Amino acid sequence: MNRTVTLPTVDHGAVTLPEPSWCVGHPRHDARHHRVEILHTGPAVVLEFRGLTLTTACLAQAPFAEEAGRHVHGSDDLYERELDARGLYAYAAALEEYAHGVRALADQLLVILAGEDQ
Numbered sequence: 774m775n776r777t778v779t780l781p782t783v784d785h786g787a788v789t790l791p792e793p794s795w796c797v798g799h800p801r802h803d804a805r806h807h808r809v810e811i812l813h814t815g816p817a818v819v820l821e822f823r824g825l826t827l828t829t830a831c832l833a834q835a836p837f838a839e840e841a842g843r844h845v846h847g848s849d850d851l852y853e854r855e856l857d858a859r860g861l862y863a864y865a866a867a868l869e870e871y872a873h874g875v876r877a878l879a880d881q882l883l884v885i886l887a888g889e890d891q
């Protein structure tokens with residue numbers, strides 16, 4: 774971490790802190806945030822279907838949060854809990870299982886529409 778960023782906060786004024794190399798900036802931060810709300814985020818992985826964002830995941834770190842939040846972790850809008858590497862793999866496996874179930878529904882629908890299940 775060789776770079777720093779200075780962000781305005783409502784409770785501590787301008788806060789200067791190290792910025793991780795994977796951080797893509799702080800586009801959602803504004804001066805009404807508290808220091809504890811400062812959040813480093815990495816590039817987002819987006820799950821999109823027909824132009825609608827279903828969820829996003831990224832690496833995150835809240836350097837002034839409670840002890841657990843200070844560590845780099847995975848974050849997903851849908852699950853809304855911090856995940857370590859093992860948790861991210863388990864989450865991906867659950868999404869794959871969900872996709873398998875949705876494909877099974879598509880197969881069942883094709884059978885029904887073909888009139889084979891009446």
